[in-house]
Amino acid sequence: MTAHPSVSDLPRGFSFSTTACGLKKSGLDLALLASDVPAAAAAMFTQNRVQAAPVLVSHVHLQKSRHKIRGIIVNSGNANCCTGSDGYAAAAATTLKVARELGRLHPSQILVCSTGVIGVPLRVEKILRAVPRLVRTHRADARAFAQFTRAIMTTDTRPKWAAAKCRIGGKQVYILGCCKGAGMIHPNMATMLAFLATDAAISPAFLTRALRRAVASTFNAITVDGDTSTNDTVAILANGRSGARKITKEDAAFMQFTSALEKVCRQLALAIVADGEGAQRVIEIEVRGAPSPRAADQVARTVANSPLVKTALAGADPNWGRILAAAGHAGVAFDFERVDIRLAGILVCRRGREHPFNERVAHKKMLAKFVPVVVDLRSGRSSARIWTCDFTGDYVSINASYRT
């Protein structure tokens, strides 16, 4: 990921704009992504029982518009969650305003996303007042996109974006994405917003299928703190402006497109983990030799969410005993006296007991920005990979600060 997107990363027919409408104390807090033409759309939403108003509104709009969307409006600074009927009205009013300003569209052609504090009424009038200038200023250039990636940030320390391209029937197809999210990141549409735009031509059904596959091994394979937010959304618009032929079945073109999409999603997901609140390093937990894929996933997630493991990793401490102990309470049956553990490439535990290693060397290797941890249960053939970050004192100070 280079510092700034360039013109050559942009899919055709999309424009971006941003403004500061006053929801945050300062800085950009309102952003619009628009497609020139109705775009096929797919989205995945949080699986939390507590869902913010914009999640529910967007969900309904996707169905009402038959997955044909013209724009996505995003505000940061307030999640519009647990805000009752006023919250739903605010989300609906926002889409209505954007639809009108974009030119007599139906509100269901607009998706709406919010991120920020929960439970505080949204001052929607601030958004409504800003929409006309937001729509007037939208531009299809890399600078506008870069501003978009900043306007959606909350506790993020840096913008996150990724791009990929692939050829479909001789035509170049572009995929561009960005996301926000730093804490509260957890599998299953976890605590973040991600927006993807592509000029591929693809039916909504196959776009949904491609998105689901790409998300499974990327956004749903990361965790910062095991919490799942109320607003998580990954949305993609595909407007067909590349002129490539339309993907309507699971052919080679579909595979190519899905693979490029997965690449973008993986870069974005890893960027979220790397920017985890207070994080110093990205940890890859790979579980091998599990009795089933589900068991592998369960063990990997339990290890990835163990505060004891994560704090040890913050200290670059090769404390493999905590990793094994965390694996042991994942609810998966295995014989711990068969388990091998590698930390940063070093075999530290063999058959459930310490394998002689140089602690100083291990400590040094674990100070890297990316630390792979491999737990081989040697009890089957399944594997899983989860990415997380270490757990530092800064995570606590970021999250303990009194809101006001």
Added chain:
Amino acid sequence: MTAHPSVSDLPRGFSFSTTACGLKKSGLDLALLASDVPAAAAAMFTQNRVQAAPVLVSHVHLQKSRHKIRGIIVNSGNANCCTGSDGYAAAAATTLKVARELGRLHPSQILVCSTGVIGVPLRVEKILRAVPRLVRTHRADARAFAQFTRAIMTTDTRPKWAAAKCRIGGKQVYILGCCKGAGMIHPNMATMLAFLATDAAISPAFLTRALRRAVASTFNAITVDGDTSTNDTVAILANGRSGARKITKEDAAFMQFTSALEKVCRQLALAIVADGEGAQRVIEIEVRGAPSPRAADQVARTVANSPLVKTALAGADPNWGRILAAAGHAGVAFDFERVDIRLAGILVCRRGREHPFNERVAHKKMLAKFVPVVVDLRSGRSSARIWTCDFTGDYVSINASYRT
């Protein structure tokens, strides 16, 4: 809990001794609890798949001795876990040595517990060398018991003990207990050692039943960080030296005994949470109005283990949105727009949205040593209570420190 146990807290027929055998860099690290006569015994062990050698040895000894135990030997400084066959041999050798020194007992009459670092070979010769003087110096007094409570400590900042008595058929019966554990505390025989001694007369079967009941609402209702250790053990010895009649059925005497035992266990469990690594305050999570007891428990545990909730509580931040969001991803179906939340006695969320409250007052109340949180789902009649502690920067620094 007063600062020091007194003679009037001691059950008859138990003695205690401690020594520094060199497993810790300094301080007491070996302790013995012995009964004059064979005592009925019951114990509950960790449910982690990874179980330390002493857990397995004690488990076998309980069965072999038909739950008739004479003593418990405990070392701190090394968990003797993930130490392979040498570890089992070490645990077995320890019980054999104690059994011989106490006077030609069968090794199965001795239980053994270890706590400390995982995966480092146990220098058992240090223990074996110290056992004779340990056995020679055992005394039935409050001072020796106080030393016992200190010798079992690891990252604990203070010893933890509790006592209760009850009358059974006109005779006074005493129950005395102590425990260690500060991090890695989680339900299901979680990451701690607890030892209980009583001069009640009770059959092993009913002692087991009483212990199971007492533990369910106490030790199994606390969590510090969601991790479950490899060595957790709660053991009780009942030697009948009170002269009270033997409990062999579920009568009034059994109920009285169980209730006194539960009182001791609750005090110990809360003392563990209060001494949670880096903890500033004890948090009581009470879930009401859940569709089932299991659902209530699940929601309470999910809230109690949410790092976002725990860090907010460290900052005394009345961030009820995080509590509701954590409840929402517990895997329990409920309508979040019916939920009420009370923080430190203040209604902050009503029917899933903010209820006006004074943030300054709430913040001040949340700075207390004990903060009750009540989440009423208003979706049923079941409830559950879990105790945890807040999550501070100190937790991270305690756990991130490089082991050596």
